[in-house]
Amino acid sequence: MFDLTGRIALVTGAGKGMGTGVAHTLAQQGAAVAVNDLDAVAAQRVAAEIVESGGRAVAVPFDVTELEAVQLGVDQATEQLGGHIDVLVNNAGIALGMAVGPFRTLDPAVWRAPVELNIFGSMNCIKAVVDPMCDAGWGRIIQISSGAARRGLGIGVSLYGASKSGIEGFIRHLAVELAPQGVTANSLALGLMDTPGSRTETKLARGIPLGRLGRPEDVGAAVAYLASTEAEWITGQTYNLNGGSLMN
Numbered sequence: 001m002f003d004l005t006g007r008i009a010l011v012t013g014a015g016k017g018m019g020t021g022v023a024h025t026l027a028q029q030g031a032a033v034a035v036n037d038l039d040a041v042a043a044q045r046v047a048a049e050i051v052e053s054g055g056r057a058v059a060v061p062f063d064v065t066e067l068e069a070v071q072l073g074v075d076q077a078t079e080q081l082g083g084h085i086d087v088l089v090n091n092a093g094i095a096l097g098m099a100v101g102p103f104r105t106l107d108p109a110v111w112r113a114p115v116e117l118n119i120f121g122s123m124n125c126i127k128a129v130v131d132p133m134c135d136a137g138w139g140r141i142i143q144i145s146s147g148a149a150r151r152g153l154g155i156g157v158s159l160y161g162a163s164k165s166g167i168e169g170f171i172r173h174l175a176v177e178l179a180p181q182g183v184t185a186n187s188l189a190l191g192l193m194d195t196p197g198s199r200t201e202t203k204l205a206r207g208i209p210l211g212r213l214g215r216p217e218d219v220g221a222a223v224a225y226l227a228s229t230e231a232e233w234i235t236g237q238t239y240n241l242n243g244g245s246l247m248n
Contacts (some may be wrong), residue, residue, distance in 0.1 A: 001228070002029055002037070002224050002225055002227075003029060003030055003168055003189070003214055003228070003229075004026060004029040004030045004031035004061060004087070004224070004227060004230065005029075005030030005031075006030070006033045006035075006060075007030070007032070007227070008031065008032045008034065008078075008082075008083050008084065008085055008086050008087070008133045008166060009026045009031045009032070009033050009034065009055065009085070009086065009087035009088070009089065010033075010034040010036060010060070010074065010077060010087070010088050010089065010125070010129065011023045011026065011031045011033060011034070011035060011089040011091055012036040012037075012064050012089065012091050012092040012121075012125060013034070013036065013037060013064075013091040013092030013093065014033075014035045014036055014037055014040075014043065014046055014091060015038075015039045015041075015042025015045070016037075016083070016196075017039030017193070017195050017216065018091060018144070018190070018193060018214075018216050018219045018225075019037070019089075019091040019092070019217070020144065020216060021052065021216020021217055021218075021219055021220040022045050022050070022089055022091060022198075022206050022213055022216070022219055022220045023035050023046055023057070024046075024050060024086070024091075024095075024216075024220065025057070025113055025220025025221060025223065025224050026220070026224060027053070027055035027056070027057060028055070028221065028229065029053050029224050029227075029228075029234075030229070030244075031086075031087065032034065032055075032056035032081045033047070033050060033056070033057040033058075034057070034058055034074075034077035034081065034085070034179075035047040035057055035058065035059050035060065035161045036041045036059075036060050036061065036062060036064070036126065037059075037092075038061065038063055038092070038096075039061070040059065040061035041226060041227075043059040043060065043061045043093065044059040046059070046068060047059040047201065049150060050054070053230050056081065058076075058081060059081045060074075060076055060077045061151055062071050062089075064117065064121035064122070064124055064125055065116045065117055065120060065121045065124065065125065065215040066124070067124045067128075068098075068128075070124045070125055070128045071128045073127055073128075073218045074125075074175055075130040081188035081199045082218075084129070084138065085128075085129040085132065085133070085134070086133065086136075086138065087090075087124055087139070087140045087142070087227045088126065088129050088139075088141050088142065089144065089223055089227075090121075090122040090125055090126070090141070090142070090143045090144045090167075091144045091156065092121060092159070093118055093144060093233060094117075095113035095116070095117045095162075095165075096113075097243055098110075098113060098114060098159075098160065099113070099156060099159065099219050100155075100156040101156040101199060102156055102158075103150040103158045103159070106159070107188065110156060110159070111159060112239060113159075114159045114160045114162070114163040115159075115162070115163045115166070117163070118160075118163035118164055118166070119163055119166045119170065120165050120243050122143060122167050122170075122226055123170065126141060126174070129141075129243070130178070130183070132182070133178075133183045134178065134181040134182075134183055134240065135184075135222040137165075137181060137182040138182050138183070139178070139182070139183035139184070140142045140183070140184055140227045140231075141171070141174070141178075141183065141184065141185040141186075141228060142185075142186055142187075142223055142226050142227060143167055143168070143171045143185070143186070143187040143188070144187075144188055144190065144219070145164045145167065145168050145187045145188060145189040145190070146160070146161070147189050147191050147240065147242055147245070147246045148161035148164055148188055148191065149165040149168050149189060149238075150162055150165065150166035150168075150189070150238075151246055159204075164189075167187075168238055169185050171186065171187050171236070171238075172236045172238075174183075175235040175236030175237075176236060178235075179236075180236055181213065182232075184226075184231065184232065184234060184235035185235055185236065186226050186235060186236065186238070186239065187237070187238040187239070188219065188222055188238075188241050189238055189240050189241065189242070189243025189246075190219065190237050190241050190242065191214055191216065191240070191241065191243055192205065192208065192213050192242070192243075192245065193214040193215075193219075194212075194213040194214060194215050195241065197225065203233060207245070208242070208243040208244065208245045209214070209243060209244030209245065210243035210244050211243075212243065213240065214242065218241060219241065222239065222241050226239075
């Protein structure tokens with residue numbers, strides 16, 4: 001099950017953390033992976049790891065907020081991997097130097113960065129891959145989101161949460177538009193993750209019902225399912241992936 005042999009996937013922000021886990025998992029399931037990151041060295045490292053493990057991958061570094069760069073990167077991936085993008089995973093989501101703090105203290109000059117990345121960046125990537133998906137009658141768009149999109153938090157992430165709320169709403173509308181063409185679109189709302197610099201034995205981790213932070217392989221497994229043929233009757237949904245810390 002969940003065999004992705006013959007599929008080509010683009011994973012943005014895959015040079016580290018959850019994106020790396022997603023890229024490796026999709027490759028393990030048989031997909032050829034276009035590894036994107038703003039950091040070219042990181043993208044090349046992850047692509048090399050996949051190839052060394054027996055998979056197919058190429059590095060396609062670009063800034064998702066620049067539509068022309070996105071299209072060039074997608075064209076490069078298409079040429080090198082021998083086909084159009086079947087699976088898009090919009091994982092890039094933390095803007096460089098993202099401002100954190102109470103909204104009333106933030107300079108308006110920093111308002112746009114999360115919106116440019118999480119909304120327009122995701123839309124740029126979708127725009128670059130969606131027509132071939134529709135022409136083929138099959139495609140998967142998977143948006144990595146956050147629990148902060150639907151839950152108010154007092155930790156200074158209002159701008160980030162607003163941008164994630166916006167892209168989740170867009171994905172729901174997009175899912176309805178693309179359903180007749182056999183293309184699905186869903187979101188995964190992540191909870192507290194074990195990212196570089198975090199510690200699993202923190203008070204926050206102990207507050208999660210399952211007792212730990214999320215791991216790259218948790219995200220990879222969920223993405224692999226949504227990317228599969230078996231998930232063809234699922235679209236327009238937002239799934240919580242958070243160890244039980246937020247339940248609908």
